[in-house]
Amino acid sequence: MVSDVETPKGMRDFLPEQMIKREEALDTIRGTFREYGFRPLETPAIEKMDVLERKCGEEIKGQIFRVEDDLGLRFDLTVPLARVVTSGTFQRPFKRYAIGRAWRKEEPQKGRLREFWQADIDIIGTKGMEAEAELLSCASECLRRMGFKQFRIRVNNRKILSGLMNTLRIKDETALFRIIDKLDKRGESFVREELEKILKKEQVEEIFSFMLGRGRDEEKLSLASKYDKEGADELRDLLVYGKEYGLSLDIDFSLVRGLDYYTGPVFEISISKEIGSVAGGGRYDGLLSLYGQGDYATGISLGIERLMALMEKGEKQTLTTAYVAPIKEEFYSYGVEVVKELRDKGIRAEIDLNKRNLRKQLDYTNALSIPFVLIVGEKEKKEKKVTLRDMKSGKESLLSIAEAIKEIKRQ
Amino acid sequence: MVSDVETPKGMRDFLPEQMIKREEALDTIRGTFREYGFRPLETPAIEKMDVLERKCGEEIKGQIFRVEDDLGLRFDLTVPLARVVTSGTFQRPFKRYAIGRAWRKEEPQKGRLREFWQADIDIIGTKGMEAEAELLSCASECLRRMGFKQFRIRVNNRKILSGLMNTLRIKDETALFRIIDKLDKRGESFVREELEKILKKEQVEEIFSFMLGRGRDEEKLSLASKYDKEGADELRDLLVYGKEYGLSLDIDFSLVRGLDYYTGPVFEISISKEIGSVAGGGRYDGLLSLYGQGDYATGISLGIERLMALMEKGEKQTLTTAYVAPIKEEFYSYGVEVVKELRDKGIRAEIDLNKRNLRKQLDYTNALSIPFVLIVGEKEKKEKKVTLRDMKSGKESLLSIAEAIKEIKRQ
Numbered sequence: 001m002v003s004d005v006e007t008p009k010g011m012r013d014f015l016p017e018q019m020i021k022r023e024e025a026l027d028t029i030r031g032t033f034r035e036y037g038f039r040p041l042e043t044p045a046i047e048k049m050d051v052l053e054r055k056c057g058e059e060i061k062g063q064i065f066r067v068e069d070d071l072g073l074r075f076d077l078t079v080p081l082a083r084v085v086t087s088g089t090f091q092r093p094f095k096r097y098a099i100g101r102a103w104r105k106e107e108p109q110k111g112r113l114r115e116f117w118q119a120d121i122d123i124i125g126t127k128g129m130e131a132e133a134e135l136l137s138c139a140s141e142c143l144r145r146m147g148f149k150q151f152r153i154r155v156n157n158r159k160i161l162s163g164l165m166n167t168l169r170i171k172d173e174t175a176l177f178r179i180i181d182k183l184d185k186r187g188e189s190f191v192r193e194e195l196e197k198i199l200k201k202e203q204v205e206e207i208f209s210f211m212l213g214r215g216r217d218e219e220k221l222s223l224a225s226k227y228d229k230e231g232a233d234e235l236r237d238l239l240v241y242g243k244e245y246g247l248s249l250d251i252d253f254s255l256v257r258g259l260d261y262y263t264g265p266v267f268e269i270s271i272s273k274e275i276g277s278v279a280g281g282g283r284y285d286g287l288l289s290l291y292g293q294g295d296y297a298t299g300i301s302l303g304i305e306r307l308m309a310l311m312e313k314g315e316k317q318t319l320t321t322a323y324v325a326p327i328k329e330e331f332y333s334y335g336v337e338v339v340k341e342l343r344d345k346g347i348r349a350e351i352d353l354n355k356r357n358l359r360k361q362l363d364y365t366n367a368l369s370i371p372f373v374l375i376v377g378e379k380e381k382k383e384k385k386v387t388l389r390d391m392k393s394g395k396e397s398l399l400s401i402a403e404a405i406k407e408i409k410r411q
Numbered sequence: 412m413v414s415d416v417e418t419p420k421g422m423r424d425f426l427p428e429q430m431i432k433r434e435e436a437l438d439t440i441r442g443t444f445r446e447y448g449f450r451p452l453e454t455p456a457i458e459k460m461d462v463l464e465r466k467c468g469e470e471i472k473g474q475i476f477r478v479e480d481d482l483g484l485r486f487d488l489t490v491p492l493a494r495v496v497t498s499g500t501f502q503r504p505f506k507r508y509a510i511g512r513a514w515r516k517e518e519p520q521k522g523r524l525r526e527f528w529q530a531d532i533d534i535i536g537t538k539g540m541e542a543e544a545e546l547l548s549c550a551s552e553c554l555r556r557m558g559f560k561q562f563r564i565r566v567n568n569r570k571i572l573s574g575l576m577n578t579l580r581i582k583d584e585t586a587l588f589r590i591i592d593k594l595d596k597r598g599e600s601f602v603r604e605e606l607e608k609i610l611k612k613e614q615v616e617e618i619f620s621f622m623l624g625r626g627r628d629e630e631k632l633s634l635a636s637k638y639d640k641e642g643a644d645e646l647r648d649l650l651v652y653g654k655e656y657g658l659s660l661d662i663d664f665s666l667v668r669g670l671d672y673y674t675g676p677v678f679e680i681s682i683s684k685e686i687g688s689v690a691g692g693g694r695y696d697g698l699l700s701l702y703g704q705g706d707y708a709t710g711i712s713l714g715i716e717r718l719m720a721l722m723e724k725g726e727k728q729t730l731t732t733a734y735v736a737p738i739k740e741e742f743y744s745y746g747v748e749v750v751k752e753l754r755d756k757g758i759r760a761e762i763d764l765n766k767r768n769l770r771k772q773l774d775y776t777n778a779l780s781i782p783f784v785l786i787v788g789e790k791e792k793k794e795k796k797v798t799l800r801d802m803k804s805g806k807e808s809l810l811s812i813a814e815a816i817k818e819i820k821r822q
Contacts, residue, residue, distance in 0.1 A: 005462050005494050005702050008482050011455035013495045016507070019451035023441075030434075035754050037731040037761030040430035044422035044526050045456065045512060046476070051416050065457075067478050068516075071419050083416050084424045091728075091778045093764050096427070101456060105479075115455050123764065130743065130764040141754075244747040291416050317502075320448040332541065336655040343446050343552075350448030353504050353534065353541040367502045 010106070010114030020316045022308055026099055029119045029142045029302060036138040038097040038121050043080035045101065046071050051083050054290045057260035059178065063104040065114075073103040077120040078261070078284065078299055085124050086292025092125030111275045111306040120281075122299030124288070129234055132265050132283070133241035135300045139269060139279050140247060142302060146311070148271055151278075154252040155238055155267045158282070159231025160224045161256065164210055167227060168203045177256045180211070184276065188212075211254035220251050234265060261287045267300065271310055278306045318368045322408055324351040324386075325361040327377040334381040338374055338401055345405050365391060372408050421517070421525030431727045433719055437510060440530045440553045440713060447549040449508040449532050454491035456512065457482050462494055465701045468671035470589065474515040476525075484514040488531045489672070489695065489710055496535050497703025503536030522686045522717040531692075533710030535699070540645055543676050543694070544652035546711045550680060550690050551658060553713060557722070559682055562689075565663040566649055566678045569693070570642025571635045572667065575621055578638060579614045588667045591622070595687060599623075622665035631662050645676060672698045678711065682721055689717045729779045733819055735762040735797075736772040738788040745792040749785055749812055756816050776802060783819050 049072045065073040074080055077098045099119045123131040165173045179194045195204045224232040242249045257266040266282035281300030288294050322342050326335040335351050342349035352361050365373050375387040388404045389396045460483045476484040485491055488509045510530045534542040576584045590605045606615045635643040653660045668677040677693035692711030699705050733753050737746040746762050753760035763772050776784050786798040799815045800807045
């Protein structure tokens with residue numbers, strides 16, 4: 001009989017071999033966040049619609065999962081943060097991390113699901129680019145510790161493109177940012193066509209010539225200064241501070257990010273061309289004032305689904321190291337004694353629960369690749385010993401429980 | 412300006428000092444689950460309504476948060492497990508853990524929220540009470556490691572009460588279970604009144620006399636045998652196996668648990684009278700066949716909200732050990748060098764991001780109780796040293812970075 005039920009569209013189950021790898025990755029990320037002095041803050045998965053919709057932009061608005069009448073599932077971890085920091089008293093700068101699920105009703109594709117995990121760090125209350133350098137250093141360290149040796153960090157500052165729009169006397173820059181944001185996904189000609197629907201050909205030409213122009217950093221920055229000095233200065237600071245942390249940052253004037261709430265620096269980290277960015281963020285100085293007391297704010301989010309999609313396939317079926325196999329039901333009781341002792345000594349251990357014969361128990365441990373089996377029968381019980389079987393070599397030896405534990409720990 | 416936004420009813424934010432304690436507790440629980448050989452399996456927060464409603468009972472049905480048209484938020488972690496194990500091939504027994512949020516639209520009260528975390532272990536494919544003993548041993552070990560020394564484990568078997576209902580020729584036992592389940596919360600006279608609405612007074616009398624009857628375990632079990640031998644035998648097995656694990660289990664014939672899907676053994680762990688049970692579960696052999704291939708199944712769930720409510724108030728504002736304080740902006744760059752070195756050596760460290768003077772930086776570290784401050788200025792930079800200040804004693808010493816790290820790690 002095949003199951004007639006499935007997960008909702010764009011949502012998936014994670015089996016043990018996938019979860020073991022995933023928990024490892026999340027532990028690494030969380031450990032790195034803590035090492036950088038970020039502090040955990042959790043908010044509900046559900047927010048009032050009014051909270052979610054204040055500054056997300058039209059596209060995201062249509063992607064919010066509605067809950068009951070006036071609630072919705074969070075589409076990121078930033079908006080909830082903005083809500084909470086304005087309603088409490090937090091020492092500034094407030095360096096926060098959060099790791100959790102978010103939901104968007106998008107068309108599912110490789111590395112993009114409707115339910116996805118994000119790992120975010122944010123800094124509230126810092127004006128200077130020291131904050132952005134810290135975020136990018138921490139995010140890069142996470143990627144390195146997850147085993148990614150090569151990645152590219154692109155940076156920009158929205159103020160510069162805004163300055164350019166001003167020069168061209170373009171009013172609705174938000175609409176333009178949304179179109180430009182499609183550059184990676186849809187390509188240059190698509191974006192050109194879309195822009196030409198609302199701008200003159202020369203305007204589009206100037207925008208593209210600036211965005212895709214080449215040159216050394218100093219040349220780029222001095223060009224950018226003409227459109228917006230503040231934005232260019234911030235970008236320069238970020239490059240300098242980044243360097244202190246050993247980061248190499250690429251200026252990309254076409255980088256804008258999709259969300260409406262960004263006000264200045266924006267950044268993305270990518271690993272492979274096919275899968276898009278694995279981390280991204282920016283400064284959202286204007287967002288907090290929508291919920292209460294305004295403040296400086298900037299953050300970056302690691303996309304866990306994409307990172308996991310890029311990591312090698314999981315191998316581990318279980319984390320169990322030792323399995324206690326009573327050869328008959330009557331030795332279960334002694335087996336429990338053994339398994340308790342193993343666990344007390346910090347060894348991850350199981351015992352047969354199904355009164356199976358030894359053959360079937362070994363099939364089970366083989367299927368899960370559990371490295372050690374401790375066989376207990378008549379002789380073992382009488383002598384308070386175990387027969388330790390190394391499943392790799394097939395070698396067996398009769399040992400006291402303490403000796404067996406020593407042997408297992410030695411490996 | 413005060414914030415005009417809040418969380419949805421019955422849902423809450425967790426501030427850093429609460430989250431640090433919470434993450435510690437969840438790490439302890441997860442570590443214990445793994446030590447017992449349970450394997451992680453995650454499912455989406457959202458399920459199709461049809462999946463959620465199959466066997467939850469009327470009360471829960473009304474508490475499901477609806478998402479969009481035909482979806483809902485999970486109300487526990489068991490139903491999603493039942494869905495997924497029937498649709499995949501899992502080695503049996505399949506021992507699974509899951510730690511995550513669930514949602515129920517109930518009236519919020521102390522230790523009961525509309526969004527809550529559960530930590531579950533389940534065993535699929537084991538017929539005997541070895542499974543229940545393993546679950547209760549593992550759950551107890553979690554509580555002990557969280558610092559709870561005293562708790563009470565109550566056990567029962569629904570088959571016994573079913574047998575009694577049969578004897579009394581009562582047909583709708585589900586309705587009766589639901590009423591009896593209110594015993595802890597609403598008290599005896601409430602339950603008597605409710606039962607008397609649908610049963611004869613003598614029937615109610617017999618039910619109560621059995622449920623609340625006192626006696627030694629053997630007396631209770633032999634009485635129970637009259638109503639249902641299988642249920643009584645299972646209960647006896649559970650007591651025996653529990654003893655192997657060093658557990659003391661109390662028979663409580665009035666324990667039924669609220670969910671409709673339980674078929675045999677049920678159990679609850681409680682710590683204090685006021686806050687109800689902190690863990691509970693039971694066997695649900697019938698549930699899996701609603702989604703695909705049927706199988707034996709049993710599980711227990713730790714209620715994280717209640718456990719956290721019982722734990723002492725969190726003290727730690729941050730996990731950061733060391734803070735690097737440049738006395739002027741021009742020493743930020745050398746400070747980054749120092750903070751990088753600290754982090755490379757595994758010390759959780761921060762650096763000033765706000766160009767603050769030393770006084771303000773010390774205020775910040777005091778507010779968060781960060782134990783060490785590494786001051787860097789002219790002299791320190793020139794000599795490649797730091798002034799290490801122990802915030803507790805106020806003692807300062809000029810040290811090389813390596814010496815400072817040694818000193819911090821010594822504490």
